[in-house]
Amino acid sequence: MSDLTEIDNPKKAASIRKSVADRVLEALSSSEVLNTIIPILSKQISDTLEPNIEAEVKNCVAEEIQPLLQKLDCQSGIVETQKQQLIKQLSSLQRTTQDQITSNNEREKEINFLYDRVALLKNRLEIQEQYSRRTSLRFNNVPIPTDRIEGTKIVHPVDTDSIILDICNNKLGLDIGIRDIGRSHVIGKLKQGRSQVIVRFISYRTRQLVYSNKKALKGDPNGTFITENLTHFRTNLVKQLATLKYNNKINACWTTDGRIFIKVNANSQKRIINNLNDISDLESDIQQFEERTNINNSEGM
Template sequence: MIGSLVFNSSSFAKRVFRCSSLEAVAPLFATIISRLYSNVEKVNEDVKSNTTIVNEIDTEVGTLFKRIVELETRLENQEQYSRRTSLRFHNIRVPIDPRTGKIPHPINTDIYILQVCNSKLGLNLTVNDIGRSHVIGKVKNGKSQVIVRFLSYRTRSKVYTNKKALKGDADGIFITENLTQYRTGLTQKLSDLKYNHKIFAYWTSDGRIFAKTTEKGTKKLIKNYDDITALETTTDDDNQQQEPDLSPGTTNQNSDENHNNGTY
């Protein structure tokens, strides 16, 4: 900037060459330096002002981000709560059209659900206990997943509590809670940890997810992936002695605590 002011000014050059001593040039340089100093001070003030504005914006963005996280959490909790009367029945045998290899529609899945609940779980349900049921997902080896919405939470709780009767079922039928996509991802991650001996057990209850790192350890509520990361970093010699998970489809791993306690 000094070079621009000094050497690009023909009038300044002429005045310098007219001076016969350093004393004559000094006041001119002092004037230039004073002006430059004023400019620098102004720039510094602008920088400080802009820095303050940026900090205020960062604070506001941080506040808004926290608010978004809170709203997303409330929305996710509400979505899970809306599923409180639903369950998923896995490996249900369904009719297949031999020509297309697909399920013929319409199909009365209520019948298959009642057969499982009454014949295998020892319950006494009727079609009046079911609000709606339908196949979900792809068919594999003549079996599919059926999602069921019961008319009352009590009926749903009764079915889920008695699901232990399906252990060792010849068709491999098992029942899980109807979790949101986010919570399903959490249980899949926990399943991997269980298989790799990083945790002892995990299970779900009323849409909530719990896990233990050891058999006698304290159960931990899993709300997000940060909670799972905390489990992964837990070191315990007992974790290295667990058997591999032979039934990755079930959310009740080595635990009898998978039950409904009437709360959410």
């Protein structure tokens, strides 16, 4: 009864509650109690708050990410559109390029065909031009009348027919007349009172008769000599071959009816020269021969 009475007493009741609270606080301050309660509370709090936090985080992320995803989708659409456009442009460019390559190849074939055709026509024209000169010869270092005062000017008209007949009959020992000459005239510049005279004979036989006796002029005091009337192209070929002969690279060089022949040495077979490629091949052969000779000489030592 006394206990109930104490509880009914307000002051006593307050004192009891305080005492209980102190004991509870004391118990809660105990590390043993805390170590037991905290994990339980943490788990309860975690289980209670985790779904809310997860939902809230998802909402926040969605609010921030959604505009970016929409923008990314939009950009992806633009990129895909541009990609398709570039693919179409690239495909079109490839077709155009291939067409251009095909067209260029066809043009190149056509150009090569035309180039070969032009080269063939030039060769035929050159042959025809040389053939048109088959009855003519050039007399070189022929004394020509000059003025007595200066001695550097030709006195015209020059009777080249008589000059040529004198050379042919008196120096070559032939018997030809004025009727054997179709036309003759001075060509080129005057040098030390001498010049070149080109002669067209009436017939090829007369021309060949004169040319076949040209060796009779060897040692002529005027230095007169006879050559075929070659085209400009063939004259240049002969000049290059003359340089090779001067440098002792070939043994001999001569022309017959406009055709050019050479012999590398006295015992070698004659070789015809038609163009610059033939001269290049000749020079290459000479170089290879010299290299082999040097190697053999070195091994012999």
